[in-house]
Amino acid sequence: MKKIRVVHYLNQFFAQIGGEDKADVCPEIRDGIVGPGRALQQALGENGEVVATAFCGDNYFAERQEEAIDELIRRMAEYRPDLFIAGPAFESGRYGSACGAICDAVQRRLKIAVVAGMDEDNVGADIHRKRIYIVNSGPTIARMTPTLQRMAALGIKLARHESIGKPQDEGYLVRGIKRNEFATKPPAERAVDMLLAKLRGETFHSEIAPPKFADSKPAPPLRELKSAVIALVTDGGLVPEGNPDKIEPGRPTRFTTIPISGVTSLDPEKYDAVHSGYDTAIANRDPNRLVPLDAMRELEREGTIGKLHEFVHSTGGAHAAVENATRIGKEIASQLKIAGVTGVILTST
Amino acid sequence: MRLELGLHHIKDVRFATRTEIDSDVLSISRSELAAHLAQEPLFERVEIELTHPGESCRILRVLDVVEPRYRLNGFNFPGALDPNGLVGEGETRALKNVAVVETDSFATQSRSIIDMNGPAAAYSPLCNTHNIVLVAHPKLGADKDDYRLAMKKAGLKTATYLAAAAQNVTPSKRQSFELPPVAANQGPKHLPRIAYIFPMHSHQHPTQQSEPVFYGSNIQGFMPTIVHPNEILDGALMFSYSAFTWFAQNHPVIHELYRRHGRDLWFAGVVLTIAPVTIAEKERNTALAARLAKEVLNADGVIATKIGGGAVDTDLMMIYTRAEEMGMKATLIIMERYPDTGITFVPANVNALVTPGLTRDPITLPAVERIIGGDTIALDNADPDNSNPGVTFIPANHELNLWIGDIAGAISQVGASRLTTYMS
Numbered sequence: 001m002k003k004i005r006v007v008h009y010l011n012q013f014f015a016q017i018g019g020e021d022k023a024d025v026c027p028e029i030r031d032g033i034v035g036p037g038r039a040l041q042q043a044l045g046e047n048g049e050v051v052a053t054a055f056c057g058d059n060y061f062a063e064r065q066e067e068a069i070d071e072l073i074r075r076m077a078e079y080r081p082d083l084f085i086a087g088p089a090f091e092s093g094r095y096g097s098a099c100g101a102i103c104d105a106v107q108r109r110l111k112i113a114v115v116a117g118m119d120e121d122n123v124g125a126d127i128h129r130k131r132i133y134i135v136n137s138g139p140t141i142a143r144m145t146p147t148l149q150r151m152a153a154l155g156i157k158l159a160r161h162e163s164i165g166k167p168q169d170e171g172y173l174v175r176g177i178k179r180n181e182f183a184t185k186p187p188a189e190r191a192v193d194m195l196l197a198k199l200r201g202e203t204f205h206s207e208i209a210p211p212k213f214a215d216s217k218p219a220p221p222l223r224e225l226k227s228a229v230i231a232l233v234t235d236g237g238l239v240p241e242g243n244p245d246k247i248e249p250g251r252p253t254r255f256t257t258i259p260i261s262g263v264t265s266l267d268p269e270k271y272d273a274v275h276s277g278y279d280t281a282i283a284n285r286d287p288n289r290l291v292p293l294d295a296m297r298e299l300e301r302e303g304t305i306g307k308l309h310e311f312v313h314s315t316g317g318a319h320a321a322v323e324n325a326t327r328i329g330k331e332i333a334s335q336l337k338i339a340g341v342t343g344v345i346l347t348s349t
Numbered sequence: 350m351r352l353e354l355g356l357h358h359i360k361d362v363r364f365a366t367r368t369e370i371d372s373d374v375l376s377i378s379r380s381e382l383a384a385h386l387a388q389e390p391l392f393e394r395v396e397i398e399l400t401h402p403g404e405s406c407r408i409l410r411v412l413d414v415v416e417p418r419y420r421l422n423g424f425n426f427p428g429a430l431d432p433n434g435l436v437g438e439g440e441t442r443a444l445k446n447v448a449v450v451e452t453d454s455f456a457t458q459s460r461s462i463i464d465m466n467g468p469a470a471a472y473s474p475l476c477n478t479h480n481i482v483l484v485a486h487p488k489l490g491a492d493k494d495d496y497r498l499a500m501k502k503a504g505l506k507t508a509t510y511l512a513a514a515a516q517n518v519t520p521s522k523r524q525s526f527e528l529p530p531v532a533a534n535q536g537p538k539h540l541p542r543i544a545y546i547f548p549m550h551s552h553q554h555p556t557q558q559s560e561p562v563f564y565g566s567n568i569q570g571f572m573p574t575i576v577h578p579n580e581i582l583d584g585a586l587m588f589s590y591s592a593f594t595w596f597a598q599n600h601p602v603i604h605e606l607y608r609r610h611g612r613d614l615w616f617a618g619v620v621l622t623i624a625p626v627t628i629a630e631k632e633r634n635t636a637l638a639a640r641l642a643k644e645v646l647n648a649d650g651v652i653a654t655k656i657g658g659g660a661v662d663t664d665l666m667m668i669y670t671r672a673e674e675m676g677m678k679a680t681l682i683i684m685e686r687y688p689d690t691g692i693t694f695v696p697a698n699v700n701a702l703v704t705p706g707l708t709r710d711p712i713t714l715p716a717v718e719r720i721i722g723g724d725t726i727a728l729d730n731a732d733p734d735n736s737n738p739g740v741t742f743i744p745a746n747h748e749l750n751l752w753i754g755d756i757a758g759a760i761s762q763v764g765a766s767r768l769t770t771y772m773s
Contacts, residue, residue: 166771187601191682208702210699211693277658278660
């Protein structure tokens with residue numbers, strides 16, 4: 001089997017350049033192993049070879065991340081690596097964040113296997129664990145060798161496109177990504193087992209954990225409607241004809257901003273609904289029933305509300321990943337806030 | 350009420366000059382069956398194909414799958430095929446290891462497939478049956494919804510036609526399903542009484558006006574009601590979407606409750622319902638369904654499943670919550686769709702969920718020699734930034750990167766699969 005070519009990433013300290021005083025050294029790359037690379041090479045054995053070691057000062061990386069990543073990737077590409085190993089960074093936050101960021105970038109741009117190592121409480125773990133494999137190193141250097149052994153074993157599997165086992169078996173931090181596995185009993189039988197255990201007061205384990213949502217405090221009610229600026233926002237997939245921003249009918253990653261200045265009613269010829277979670281026929285026949293622009297214009301004319309905001313924000317809300325939905329919500333809210341909107345009507349489907 | 354299924358374990362299927370079953374081999378007169386199906390005015394031409402487990406063959410655009418059944422003394426699929434009547438009682442012949450697969454010529458973007466060999470076979474029972482595949486070419490101008498209903502009727506017709514060949518043949522095994530009337534359905538005190546609450550359809554995608562789902566009804570405005578479980582097993586129910594009729598005929602929860610009836614539980618009965626669209630209807634129907642389980646079936650525990658998309662998760666959670674408020678214990682079977690989305694509507698009190706698997710889990714299926722039901726398959730544009738949502742059509746006989754959920758029958762929302770999930 002072909003020997004896997006490995007590039008190893010370290011910070012200035014582990015690359016033996018120096019401590020905090022050298023935290024601003026520029027990105028650099030050297031042939032072969034440096035420092036902990038010896039233990040990594042041992043762990044790889046005949047399966048792979050550490051062909052180069054890349055390093056960068058922690059402060060340099062934190063302050064000029066894009067530049068550092070561009071330079072490191074440009075230099076390491078010359079070594080034609082199959083696998084990129086970063087760290088372990090233990091509890092060092094800047095080093096851990098650098099390991100996570102460089103792994104994420106290498107995986108996307110060079111399309112090779114990557115493994116980072118750091119403590120599960122490292123800030124870098126939180127940011128990057130969903131996109132890359134991170135081996136839990138624990139907080140201190142005491143677990144350097146066993147961590148590198150785990151990272152090497154996982155890296156070899158990834159580089160060879162072998163299937164990856166469960167977090168507890170492979171030693172990586174739970175990414176929050178569900179996978180299937182074969183079960184010994186069919187679901188109907190497990191459901192009956194679970195129900196009977198519940199009725200007998202025995203312990204049982206739900207197979208799906210409830211989602212965790214951030215708590216948000218509702219804003220105080222509007223004191224005065226007559227001066228309120230009201231915006232219309234929907235996750236029902238309203239788009240201008242042709243869907244110019246290409247919002248997705250499901251699994252949204254973005255939203256569209258539709259100008260409505262001077263528009264008194266949503267003309268079905270000019271607007272569409274794109275959404276995979278409901279029958280859009282009625283919304284397409286009369287988009288005002290998805291986003292009640294006609295009714296709001298009337299309230300505006302009567303003076304019931306101060307003013308209708310000049311944009312409608314819209315996304316297709318079916319099967320949204322919670323992190324995307326959260327980001328879309330924050331982006332819309334911040335635009336509305338800057339524009340001086342005081343109240344929002346959300347129409348869903 | 351007692352249903353006796355006479356099971357014919359079919360070893361082989363082949364085309365021949367006449368349709369018959371001899372020594373567990375099903376022979377089919379292709380021309381006779383074709384003539385029977387060609388009566389449908391919307392079809393220009395009907396092709397009948399046959400494929401066997403292990404063949405390098407892929408069936409595309411799968412619309413529905415039906416197990417061949419024939420009722421010896423009564424109507425078959427009443428309301429959908431035969432005139433109205435009741436089912437669930439008497440003797441019915443079932444051809445095991447055989448399935449009728451309907452394909453939908455209009456559904457060019459459908460990714461519902463059956464592979465007869467390779468890794469898919471480990472996931473779905475429908476990859477392991479001898480499959481009689483119907484491919485109907487619509488007449489010019491045929492409406493796609495009308496065509497779809499005609500295709501489903503053709504599937505029921507074929508299923509009945511094939512199993513009718515078993516009427517004078519002794520079945521290899523008999524299986525009986527019997528529950529007495531509710532008032533007489535009293536088990537021993539020590540066995541918990543379990544009811545099954547079954548929303549059979551979600552009107553987030555409404556049925557067509559003339560679409561037969563339950564005893565020929567389009568089930569719009571359907572209110573929760575007690576039905577005998579045998580009716581579901583014996584052809585009263587044909588799913589509209591999101592599930593294959595094969596899984597109603599072989600309903601995993603009903604089979605499991607029957608299997609354990611009198612052993613470690615008492616099967617109290619079935620409440621059949623739908624998932625309506627508005628919140629008020631959802632509140633009403635879920636509360637009524639739970640009440641029927643409690644006050645009519647006198648259940649101690651309920652299992653509920655769903656058919657449809659994420660919208661029905663709310664109905665399931667309401668059923669669960671109402672059931673527990675009424676003093677019953679509840680467990681739900683709920684399919685997972687996306688690896689990173691989770692099930693969004695899970696109230697804090699809901700602690701007993703079973704997953705039949707995750708549909709969006711990748712699988713690579715090898716190239717095949719033969720394809721039935723279409724030439725191309727629509728794959729999502731591979732684009733990590735989702736900047737170009739949409740599909741690309743590729744030749745369907747190629748190696749395909751699909752999702753587990755694209756394999757017809759791999760994950761059934763009514764609780765059939767070989768899977769569970771873990772968090773990676």
